[in-house]
Amino acid sequence: MHSPSPIIKSSLIEPDGGELVNLVVPEIERASRVLEAQALPKVSLTNIDLEWAHVISEGWASPLKGFMRENEYLQSLHFNSLKTTKNGSSIVVNMSLPIVLAIDDETKERIGCSTHVGLLSPNKVLIGILRGIEIYKHNKEERIARTWGTTVDGLPYVDEAISKGGNWLIGGDLEVFEPIKYNDGLDDYRLSPQELRNEFERREADAVFAFQLRNPVHNGHALLMNDTRRSLLEMGYNNPILLLHPLGGFTKVDDVPLHVRMEQHTKVLEDGILDPKTTIVAIFPSPMHYAGPTEVQWHAKARINGGANFYIVGRDPAGMPHPTQNRDLYDPDHGKKLLSMAPGLDKLHILPFRVAAYDIVHKKMAFFDPSRAKEFEFISGTKMRSYAKNGENPPEGFMSPSGWSVLANYYQTLQTEDC
Amino acid sequence: MHSPSPIIKSSLIEPDGGELVNLVVPEIERASRVLEAQALPKVSLTNIDLEWAHVISEGWASPLKGFMRENEYLQSLHFNSLKTTKNGSSIVVNMSLPIVLAIDDETKERIGCSTHVGLLSPNKVLIGILRGIEIYKHNKEERIARTWGTTVDGLPYVDEAISKGGNWLIGGDLEVFEPIKYNDGLDDYRLSPQELRNEFERREADAVFAFQLRNPVHNGHALLMNDTRRSLLEMGYNNPILLLHPLGGFTKVDDVPLHVRMEQHTKVLEDGILDPKTTIVAIFPSPMHYAGPTEVQWHAKARINGGANFYIVGRDPAGMPHPTQNRDLYDPDHGKKLLSMAPGLDKLHILPFRVAAYDIVHKKMAFFDPSRAKEFEFISGTKMRSYAKNGENPPEGFMSPSGWSVLANYYQTLQTEDC
Numbered sequence: 121m122h123s124p125s126p127i128i129k130s131s132l133i134e135p136d137g138g139e140l141v142n143l144v145v146p147e148i149e150r151a152s153r154v155l156e157a158q159a160l161p162k163v164s165l166t167n168i169d170l171e172w173a174h175v176i177s178e179g180w181a182s183p184l185k186g187f188m189r190e191n192e193y194l195q196s197l198h199f200n201s202l203k204t205t206k207n208g209s210s211i212v213v214n215m216s217l218p219i220v221l222a223i224d225d226e227t228k229e230r231i232g233c234s235t236h237v238g239l240l241s242p243n244k245v246l247i248g249i250l251r252g253i254e255i256y257k258h259n260k261e262e263r264i265a266r267t268w269g270t271t272v273d274g275l276p277y278v279d280e281a282i283s284k285g286g287n288w289l290i291g292g293d294l295e296v297f298e299p300i301k302y303n304d305g306l307d308d309y310r311l312s313p314q315e316l317r318n319e320f321e322r323r324e325a326d327a328v329f330a331f332q333l334r335n336p337v338h339n340g341h342a343l344l345m346n347d348t349r350r351s352l353l354e355m356g357y358n359n360p361i362l363l364l365h366p367l368g369g370f371t372k373v374d375d376v377p378l379h380v381r382m383e384q385h386t387k388v389l390e391d392g393i394l395d396p397k398t399t400i401v402a403i404f405p406s407p408m409h410y411a412g413p414t415e416v417q418w419h420a421k422a423r424i425n426g427g428a429n430f431y432i433v434g435r436d437p438a439g440m441p442h443p444t445q446n447r448d449l450y451d452p453d454h455g456k457k458l459l460s461m462a463p464g465l466d467k468l469h470i471l472p473f474r475v476a477a478y479d480i481v482h483k484k485m486a487f488f489d490p491s492r493a494k495e496f497e498f499i500s501g502t503k504m505r506s507y508a509k510n511g512e513n514p515p516e517g518f519m520s521p522s523g524w525s526v527l528a529n530y531y532q533t534l535q536t537e538d539c
Numbered sequence: 540m541h542s543p544s545p546i547i548k549s550s551l552i553e554p555d556g557g558e559l560v561n562l563v564v565p566e567i568e569r570a571s572r573v574l575e576a577q578a579l580p581k582v583s584l585t586n587i588d589l590e591w592a593h594v595i596s597e598g599w600a601s602p603l604k605g606f607m608r609e610n611e612y613l614q615s616l617h618f619n620s621l622k623t624t625k626n627g628s629s630i631v632v633n634m635s636l637p638i639v640l641a642i643d644d645e646t647k648e649r650i651g652c653s654t655h656v657g658l659l660s661p662n663k664v665l666i667g668i669l670r671g672i673e674i675y676k677h678n679k680e681e682r683i684a685r686t687w688g689t690t691v692d693g694l695p696y697v698d699e700a701i702s703k704g705g706n707w708l709i710g711g712d713l714e715v716f717e718p719i720k721y722n723d724g725l726d727d728y729r730l731s732p733q734e735l736r737n738e739f740e741r742r743e744a745d746a747v748f749a750f751q752l753r754n755p756v757h758n759g760h761a762l763l764m765n766d767t768r769r770s771l772l773e774m775g776y777n778n779p780i781l782l783l784h785p786l787g788g789f790t791k792v793d794d795v796p797l798h799v800r801m802e803q804h805t806k807v808l809e810d811g812i813l814d815p816k817t818t819i820v821a822i823f824p825s826p827m828h829y830a831g832p833t834e835v836q837w838h839a840k841a842r843i844n845g846g847a848n849f850y851i852v853g854r855d856p857a858g859m860p861h862p863t864q865n866r867d868l869y870d871p872d873h874g875k876k877l878l879s880m881a882p883g884l885d886k887l888h889i890l891p892f893r894v895a896a897y898d899i900v901h902k903k904m905a906f907f908d909p910s911r912a913k914e915f916e917f918i919s920g921t922k923m924r925s926y927a928k929n930g931e932n933p934p935e936g937f938m939s940p941s942g943w944s945v946l947a948n949y950y951q952t953l954q955t956e957d958c
Contacts, residue, residue, distance in 0.1 A: 194873060195880050197688075198635075198833065200618055203880060212631075212882070216617075257870065262688035269616075269681035271690045414617065451676065454613060461614055461622060463631070463882065 132317055132328065133429040133467060136213040137183030138206045140313055140425060143294050144177055145248075150297050157238035157246050157297075161231045163223055163290065164240045165247070168281045171369040172219055173239065173248065174300040174405045178312040180422040183213060187221040189291030190256040197266045200417060201463035214464030216417035217409060218267065221250070222258050222285030231255070237290070248296035258289045268411050269450075274443025276372035277409045300405075306382055310368065311402040317427040319400055325361035327352050329430035329471065330423040332437075334367045334375055334408060335501060336384045336527055338519040339485035340476030342393045347487075348432060348471060349398065362399045363428055367419075369407030372440070376530065378403070384526040391520040412439045412450030413458040420459055424468055433459055434473035484517035509535060551736055551747065552848040552886060555632040556602030557625045559732055559844060562667075562713050563596055569716050576657035576665045576716075580650045582642055582709065583659045584666070587700045590788040591638055592658065592667065593719040593824045597731040599841040602632060606640040608710030609675040616685045619836060620882035633883030635836035636828060637686065640669070641677050641704030650674070656709070667715035677708045687830050688869075693862025695791035696828045719824075725801055729787065730821040736846040738819060744780035746771050748890065749847035751838045751856075753786045753794055753827060754920060755803045755946055757938045759895030759904035761812045766906075767851060767890060768817065781818045782847055786838075788826030791859070795949070797822070803945040810939040831858045831869030832877040839878055843887055852878055853892035903936035928954060 145153050165173060175181055183204050188196065192215070195202050200216040223231075231237055231253070239248045260282055265271050268278070301307045311319065320328055329348055333341070345362055352360035364385060368378050376384075382403070389396045406422065409415045415438035420431045436452035443449070459470045477496040479486040488496050499518060507514045508531035514524065564572050584592060594600055602623050607615065611634070614621050619635040642650075650656055650672070658667045679701055684690050687697070720726045730738065739747055748767055752760070764781055771779035783804060787797050795803075801822070808815045825841065828834045834857035839850045855871035862868070878889045896915040898905040907915055918937060926933045927950035933943065 191876065191880065194832075194876055198619055198877055199880075199882055201882070259688075259870070261691075265684035265688045265690060269678075269684045271684060272680075413613075451678070457610065457613055458617055461610065461618075463618055463620070 132320055132427045133424060135182045135425045137204055141179040141182040141185055143296055144299055145295050145297050153249065154246060154297055157249050160236050160238040161234050162238045162240050163227060165242060167242050168370050168407045169221055170241055170300065171405055171407045173294060173296060176219065176294050177296040177300065180313055180425050181219055182425045184219060186250060186294035187291050188219055189254040193218050193220055212463045214417050214421040214462055216414050218263060220289045223288050223290050224286030228255055228288050248294060250292035250294055253290055253292035255288050255290050258287050267414055272443055280370060306379065306403060309382065309403040310405055313426045316402060320361055320427050323361055325359055327357040327360040327430060328363055328428045329360060329432060330363040330365055330428035331432050332365055332367065332419045334371055336376060336381060337388045339393060339517060343476050343485050344473060345394060364399055364401045365404045367408055368403035368405050371408045380526060380530045384523045387522040387526055388520050391522055393520045410438060410440045413454040416455040416459060417462045420465055420468055430469045430471055432471045432473060478515055478518055551739055551846045552843060554601045554844045556623055560598040560601040560604055562715055563718055564714050564716050572668065573665060573716055576668050579655050579657040580653050581657045581659050582646060584661060586661050587789050587826045588640055589660055589719065590824055590826045592713060592715060595638060595713050596715040596719065599732055599844050600638055601844045603638060605669060605713035606710050607638055608673040612637050612639055631882045633836050633840040633881055635833050637682060639708045642707050642709050643705030647674055647707050667713060669711035669713055672709055672711035674707050674709050677706050686833055691862055699789060725798065725822060728801065728822040729824055732845040735821060739780055739846050742780055744778055746776040746779040746849060747782055747847045748779060748849035748851060749782040749784050749842040750851050751784055751786065753790055755795060755800060755942065756807045757904065758812060758936060762895050762904050763892060764813060783818055783820045784823045786827055787822035787824050790827045799945060799949045803942045806941040806945055807939050810941055812939045829857060829859045832873040835874040835878060836881045836884065839884055839887055849888045849890055851890045851892060897934055897937055
């Protein structure tokens with residue numbers, strides 16, 4: 121049983137809105153709230169809804185206090201930001217993805233005039249209450265068009281979470297009875313923004329640089345992260361800490377699953393490719409939209425709340441191949457450009473990726489040098505997966521060998537299961 | 540020949556960015572600039588492009604100084620606003636529509652490495668120069684999805700201006716050699732933002748309330764405008780001036796054409812339905828997107844530059860019927876809601892429409908009274924047009940009789956031409 125962590129006075133970057141939202145009910149009030157919820161109309165959450173409840177309840181989306189009401193939804197959809205107040209003054213915080221809860225006609229009917237609803241997990245356990253609810257139309261086409269900039273078939277989050285969802289959205293103030301857990305052996309990695317901040321304080325970090333990823337770490341990533349640390353030291357920081365922050369929520373079927381990625385990341389640290397003394401590995405509980413330049417803002421904004429003041433951004437962040445055309449869904453430079461201009465992200469230092477590739481001569485991952493372009497090989501995710509599937513090894517120096525074994529084993533198992 | 544109007548020190552609302560952009564070349568430099576343009580690669584403008592050049596050159600889009608470069612385009616598309624500076628401080632101005640110039644592959648090829656291009660009007664006359672150009676990809680689907688929130692077939696501006704447009708956008712700083720004119724007998728109504736401001740100063744307006752329209756004025760509109768003036772007087776303003784500001788650029792084929800509307804508006808003022816002493820009728824030169832809640836922000840923002848500090852907003856502003864479904868394309872309340880939350884529009888007072896309808900008992904347009912709902916009739920644009928087409932009169936008191944004659948004659952002529 122967890123209690124909310126105490127708020128530590130911190131020299132770290134301030135959370136959006138000035139205060140980290142924590143919507144977990146204090147233990148002493150839990151029993152009475154559960155009793156209250158039992159008497160309310162119920163809304164059933166999908167796995168993705170539960171991930172969002174997790175995200176909101178821990179303050180990743182601070183100052184958002186629940187699933188969006190219509191005014192928040194419209195601002196997010198049209199402006200990628202929310203107007204709010206801090207100490208009485210008007211401020212703008214970034215909020216690029218609509219964080220909403222869809223319900224169907226039958227559920228809306230059942231809720232009737234109730235002002236609060238109980239929330240049921242996919243396992244039919246009461247996990248919280250949504251208070252002061254507002255129900256408004258879920259115009260799916262408009263939501264999709266404005267979030268993804270396309271309405272093409274085959275967008276993974278749309279297929280999984282929106283098309284199947286109901287015709288109504290329900291917003292309100294969230295409270296959850298307990299910190300949300302998944303019991304998959306990885307909950308200890310799911311540090312809340314407050315727990316991360318406590319850990320950064322404990323380590324006396326004077327700079328925190330976040331690396332969002334949903335892929336295995338190869339030595340090009342490691343080069344980049346180590347080089348960033350070196351730069352920060354040169355800039356005069358004494359103790360920059362890396363937050364290696366794999367996304368842990370919904371991902372598309374051909375992405376490497378979370379438990380494999382976490383095992384791979386662990387090996388990379390064990391092998392010393394990244395230094396455990398200056399690295400924290402934790403899971404970011406958000407589901408993935410694959411909404412490119414719109415989503416990368418969410419990835420960055422949430423890390424402000426998690427205590428990061430530097431954010432590393434690469435080519436085509438949160439992107440994917442176009443579902444029906446032979447090209448990237450997004451212009452690979454737009455994510456980086458938007459991050460540098462997005463409302464509410466001014467206080468985060470954006471660190472653009474330098475391109476790393478496999479240096480054939482020196483047999484290692486190195487920053488690409490255009491003057492000897494022919495001596496470099498770009499190893500894509502697809503190529504990496506094809507090595508693993510075929511039981512081949514990638515070139516020496518591409519990835520820590522024990523990290524590679526994790527991947528290779530996973531893909532070999534997959535193939536066995538396929539037969 | 541016009542010279543740019545002198546900037547008058549004004550107590551009116553400040554234009555966006557602090558200064559009204561005026562991109563018309565001073566007369567003394569005109570000859571040399573034309574000579575320069577003759578030697579440059581040329582870009583041909585469509586009618587809609589020319590309307591935008593007009594809009595930009597007069598400062599309706601201040602502080603925008605030309606067709607958007609990619610950074611401006613992306614901010615407009617994703618944030619409906621632009622970051623800029625005023626007196627060294629960072630500010631945000633509203634900018635909800637991408638104001639862009641599309642070129643095709645062949646034109647891009649022809650421009651080559653030139654940094655400036657000459658602009659040719661649809662009549663093949665050199666009208667200006669675009670300087671410091673930047674050419675970037677025109678992802679039409681993304682532009683449409685993010686601007687309209689739908690990619691459905693049948694959006695009038697998309698069909699007219701985007702689908703046919705080239706695969707590239709060209710941004711840069713605009714200058715035009717002379718104020719843009721259309722020689723259609725209506726140019727005198729096309730007052731620039733500076734000319735409007737001068738006129739408001741001359742009349743010693745202490746409040747300016749703008750009414751955007753693209754339809755004939757009926758007595759319900761007039762009631763609303765007169766009631767707004769009464770409210771402003773009650774609020775303590777001494778001389779509120781109404782800017783009756785019909786949109787003059789591209790409209791869809793079944794809208795009433797500009798010259799008919801202008802004639803109708805003139806009759807309404809002649810009949811004293813609106814008071815000429817406290818009303819300025821002028822043409823807003825922008826083309827129409829029919830992009831609902833996204834476009835209404837543009838309509839409001841441009842009127843800030845035109846000197847208005849109050850903006851009247853109705854049901855479903857800048858909306859239209861869904862092209863393929865039996866419903867409005869946009870939620871009719873979203874426009875009003877977004878205006879109240881949009882970045883950069885804080886300084887404009889938004890005045891929501893009260894609903895007017897035909898009061899059958901008192902034979903006049905009146906504010907709808909739900910307690911005697913049955914005594915009201917809603918006369919839609921479609922119904923109004925069907926009266927005019929069938930040679931019938933609308934109910935007494937719906938519209939000034941001489942204003943109605945203008946409409947009736949137009950639709951009768953149309954039918955004759957159809958036969």
